[in-house]
Amino acid sequence: MDGRKKDLDIKKGELDVITSETEKEEQDLQKKADKSEPQIEERLLVAYKRLRKNAVNGLAVVTIDRDSCSGCFNQIPPQRQLDIRQRKKIIVCEHCGRILVDEALTQEVAEAI
């Protein structure tokens, strides 16, 4: 019993560290989001926020993963995938309405911020 309690205390300590790290990361990301918002068209921002609120996993922007939407896992037709990769306009998943982007774009954005 004592051993178990000690284990639990250690695990709790580890969890506290992880929680505080995650909190800091979340605050940093929120700051970046607040700074970016004024540069985004109002109409798009409203659509984005509505998506985030309604999406089961909270993700409004998702990538193509194995020819499918990584939000709802429905298949994306090849022509649509091509349109997404061309990045000429915003394309949403016809099943869940999430905004679709290609994998390379998420990497470019991650490197830019």
Ligand SMILES: [Zn+2]
């Ligand atoms: Zn989808």
